[in-house]
Amino acid sequence: MTHLWLVRVECREGAEEEFARWYDEEHLPELLKIDGVRSAQRYSAADALAAHPCRWLVVYELDGDLEEIRERIAAGRSTRELHPALVRESSMSEFFSPAGLRPVTAP
DSSP states (O other): OEEEEEEEEEBOTTOHHHHHHHIIIIIHHHHHTSTTEEEEEEEEOOGGGGGSSOEEEEEEEEESOHHHHHHHHHHHHTTOOOOTTBOGGGOEEEEEOOOSSSOOOOO
16 A cells, blocks of 8 residues: 655755755655655745745655555654754654555546
């Protein structure tokens, strides 16, 4: 079964480029090594939200038993340092599982 892990992150003003480089070149590749983490895509906020100094949403696709994947992600955190520019109090992390019978696509 495919699940989604949505992570919203912000970084301190003035550290956007350094933080983005670290996130894309170091952090994401480390997470993608975890069994069950299939893909990751970082998005930048648009429209009204773009007024914030740095607001991103990262969408991970996860395959397999969600609880097992969450345990592997949590176990990896103990060995992985987060970037000092990360604004932890503004970050959000949530997991989602399919609620419908199948994906719906446009005709």
